[in-house]
Amino acid sequence: MSDIKLGATLFCYTGEYAKFEYDFEECVKQAALAGASGYEIVGTQMIPSYPNVSDEFLGKVKRLKETYGIGPVGYGANNDRGLLFDRDLTDDEMLADTIIDLKTANKLGCKVMRSQYMLSAAAFERLAPYAELYDVKVGIEVHNPETPMSPEMQKYLKVIQKTGSKHLGFVVDFGCFAIAPNKPMWDDALGMGVKEEHLKLAAECRYQELPIEETQKKLAEAGAHPAIQRALQGMYGFVQFRSKEKLPKLLEELRQILPFCFEMHGKFHYLSEDCVEPSIPYEEILTMLKETDYQGYIVSEYEDEMNCGGYEFTRRHLAMERRILGL
Amino acid sequence: MGFAMRMNLNGEIIKKQSFRPMYINGKKQGFSFLVQLGYYRGHYLSTIEQLEVTVDGETIPQEAVTFELNGKEMPLYRLKFATTEFWSQVVPANIHVIKPGGLSVGSHKIQLKLMIRIPYMAIGPDHSYMPLDSGDTVEIEVTE
Numbered sequence: 001m002s003d004i005k006l007g008a009t010l011f012c013y014t015g016e017y018a019k020f021e022y023d024f025e026e027c028v029k030q031a032a033l034a035g036a037s038g039y040e041i042v043g044t045q046m047i048p049s050y051p052n053v054s055d056e057f058l059g060k061v062k063r064l065k066e067t068y069g070i071g072p073v074g075y076g077a078n079n080d081r082g083l084l085f086d087r088d089l090t091d092d093e094m095l096a097d098t099i100i101d102l103k104t105a106n107k108l109g110c111k112v113m114r115s116q117y118m119l120s121a122a123a124f125e126r127l128a129p130y131a132e133l134y135d136v137k138v139g140i141e142v143h144n145p146e147t148p149m150s151p152e153m154q155k156y157l158k159v160i161q162k163t164g165s166k167h168l169g170f171v172v173d174f175g176c177f178a179i180a181p182n183k184p185m186w187d188d189a190l191g192m193g194v195k196e197e198h199l200k201l202a203a204e205c206r207y208q209e210l211p212i213e214e215t216q217k218k219l220a221e222a223g224a225h226p227a228i229q230r231a232l233q234g235m236y237g238f239v240q241f242r243s244k245e246k247l248p249k250l251l252e253e254l255r256q257i258l259p260f261c262f263e264m265h266g267k268f269h270y271l272s273e274d275c276v277e278p279s280i281p282y283e284e285i286l287t288m289l290k291e292t293d294y295q296g297y298i299v300s301e302y303e304d305e306m307n308c309g310g311y312e313f314t315r316r317h318l319a320m321e322r323r324i325l326g327l
Numbered sequence: 328m329g330f331a332m333r334m335n336l337n338g339e340i341i342k343k344q345s346f347r348p349m350y351i352n353g354k355k356q357g358f359s360f361l362v363q364l365g366y367y368r369g370h371y372l373s374t375i376e377q378l379e380v381t382v383d384g385e386t387i388p389q390e391a392v393t394f395e396l397n398g399k400e401m402p403l404y405r406l407k408f409a410t411t412e413f414w415s416q417v418v419p420a421n422i423h424v425i426k427p428g429g430l431s432v433g434s435h436k437i438q439l440k441l442m443i444r445i446p447y448m449a450i451g452p453d454h455s456y457m458p459l460d461s462g463d464t465v466e467i468e469v470t471e
Contacts, residue, residue, distance in 0.1 A: 014367045018336035018416060044368035050413050082446030082456040083373055085407040118447050233330075307336065 003295040006321055007073055008036035009265070010046060012302040012310035017046070021309070028064045030311060035318040038073030040114070040263075040299045043104060045076075051097075053104045061108060073297055074171075074263055075105035075136075079118035091123040098123070098138075099130050106134040112262045112297070113138045114171045117146070121155040124168060131167035139171035139262040145240050147176050148253035160260050169260035173301070175267035177250050178241040180279040181206075182234050183270045184305040189231040198224035202232050207243045212236045239269070241279060251288050264289075264298040266321065269305055271313045275320040286324040331460040332445065335365045340463035341439055342419060348429050355429030357391075361419035362439060365461035369416045370443055372396070372409035376458070377442040380424055383435055387424055395421040430469045438464040 008031040016022035022030065024046055031039045043050050048057055065071035079098065081089050089097070098119055105113040113136050115124070124140065131138045140156045142148050148170070149157075160168045181203050189199055201222060205215035212232070219228060235241070242250070254261075268277045276282075289298075300317045302310040321327070342361040349357035364370065378394065380387045393400050396414055400423065414420060422439070441461040448457040 011367070015336060018363075018367065019338070020417070042368060044370075044413075045416070048415065050369065050415070078368065078447050080371065080374075080446035081449065082444050082454065083371055083410055085373060085376070085444075086454070088454050116447055118449065304336075 002290050002292055004289065004325055004327070005037055005297045006035065006300070006318055006327065007031075007038040007040060007297040008034055008300040008314055008318065009040035009042065009074070009076065011040070011042050011076070012300060012304075012314045014045070015304045015307055015309040016311065024060070025064055028070065029068050031314070032068040032070045034300075034315045035322070036070060036300065038070055038297060040074035040076055040301075041072050041108070041110075042076035042078070043101065044078045047104070051100050051104060053107045058107060072108045072110050073112065074299055075101065075108060075110040075113045077101035077105070077113050077115050079116040081118040091120055091126075094119050095123045095126050098127055102127075102130055102134045102136050102138070105136045111135070111137060112171070114141050114263070114265075115139065116141055116143075117152060117156070121159045124156060125159040125163060128163045128165040128168050132165065135167075137167050137169060137262040139169045141265070142170050142172045142176055142257075144173065144175040144178060144238055147250055148172060148257045153257075157257060157260070169262045170257055171263045171265060172254060172257070172261055173265040173267050174280050174282075174285055175239065175265075177247065177254075177281060177285055178239065178279045179244045179247055179281055180241055181231070182239040182241075182305070183278045185231045185234045185239065188305075189228055192225070192227035194225040194228045194231070198222055198228055199231060202228060202235060206235045206241065239279070244281075247281060247284060251284065255288075255292065258292055258294055261294065261296065263296050264294075266298045266300045266317060267303065268300070268313065268317050269303050271316040271320065273316075275316045275323070277317075277320070282320060283324060286321065290325055329458075331442070331458040333365065333460050334367060335463075336367060337363050337365070339363065340365045340441075340461060341437065341465045343465050343467060345419075346437075346467050349423060349425065351425075356427055357423065357425040358430055359421055359423045360437070361421055362441070362463075363419045364414055364416045364443075365463075366416055366443070366445075366459060369414050369418075370446070372401075372406045372412040372414055374444045374446050375406045375441070376444050377440055378403055378406065379440040380422065381438040381440070382424075382426065382430070387426065391425040393423045395423060430467075432469050432471065434466055434468050436464065436466055438462070
């Protein structure tokens with residue numbers, strides 16, 4: 001039987017935080033008020049002495065837990081392979097940096113850490129004994145355009161199975177199950193004078209999985225406004241989507257890696273007043289997940305493409321999850 | 328220039344209210360201003376690929392510009408080696424510009440070119456990363 005806990009990443013409040021409307025404490029407070037029972041923290045975003053964590057900050061985290069009832073459950077690590085100006089970091093160097101992340105996650109009391117696929121499968125394999133020492137489960141993020149069983153992710157699956165380590169696994173971002181265009185980018189394009197018929201044409205081409213060059217050609221022939229480019233890049237990039245007929249297969253992929261999943265990122269870009277995400281099929285995803293043996297957090301993750309802040313949408317997202325999961 | 332990401336979350340990268348004259352031996356010989364990184368997270372200074380200040384169309388020589396963060400003032404050529412200096416997106420950096428005579432009374436157009444390599448967003452093999460444009464241009468009024 002599943003045991004799903006609902007959390008939120010403080011990244012939801014990126015807009016408020018960058019505008020100095022919320023400080024770290026306010027982010028924690030808002031996550032708690034939205035209904036999260038734990039939070040994820042992105043180190044590069046909110047840890048003042050990144051990549052290390054100071055006693056002062058730990059004290060604050062502890063005090064906020066006493067005040068608002070929630071503490072960090074997931075550590076969002078970044079894998080900056082392009083740190084140096086003249087070359088990529090080697091596997092040795094990437095591994096060493098990730099061990100610093102483990103120390104920080106461990107100090108914060110996070111049992112799960114999100115890493116990114118810039119950390120190669122070979123370096124990930126070598127991380128296992130360290131992750132075990134610190135008792136932090138490290139999940140490679142499965143993020144759109146990757147899917148749970150895409151070739152790139154299978155490299156990590158092989159390592160997880162080969163090592164048999166209980167500390168190596170995945171964090172799946174629900175954005176990879178998107179079946180419709182990203183609403184903020186769509187609305188943004190309309191606002192810049194792009195005609196809806198041209199956006200629909202672009203979406204149709206994407207559904208048919210035409211190469212981007214062909215879609216660009218069709219749009220040019222149809223006389224589409226150049227401002228459609230951003231939406232188009234999104235459709236073929238980090239917010240790409242597939243046709244609804246592909247969803248059962250994608251969810252089957254999720255089922256295959258589920259025994260190795262430590263956390264889910266409940267990605268959302270928009271939530272209507274009746275709490276529906278227009279591009280990510282939450283009903284299908286959560287209904288399926290509820291019937292599995294998944295035990296862990298779904299961490300709500302708002303991408304503030306609308307630059308309106310995460311206050312309202314995060315509340316709606318958690319309300320939607322509770323409704324579907326019957327929590 | 329090709330595609331570069333923009334993420335001006337705060338709405339203000341160069342803090343317009345932060346301009347201060349720089350005095351050398353009691354005389355106005357330049358100015359300084361604060362800059363907030365235009366991204367959702369912080370970056371190591373070694374990911375800065377270009378930093379250039381232009382005043383009314385005139386580019387300030389690189390050696391006359393310094394970057395101050397967390398109490399450490401650095402010449403620009405060192406930034407690319409600064410792999411342990413982390414620039415938080417909520418801690419503005421102070422840019423100091425030596426300009427003999429300082430900014431004259433009147434309005435000035437200050438442009439900051441600031442290009443960063445997003446170090447976890449590879450867009451190809453062999454050290455090819457998504458460029459971030461965190462530059463900004465402001466018009467300021469110098470009254471005295």
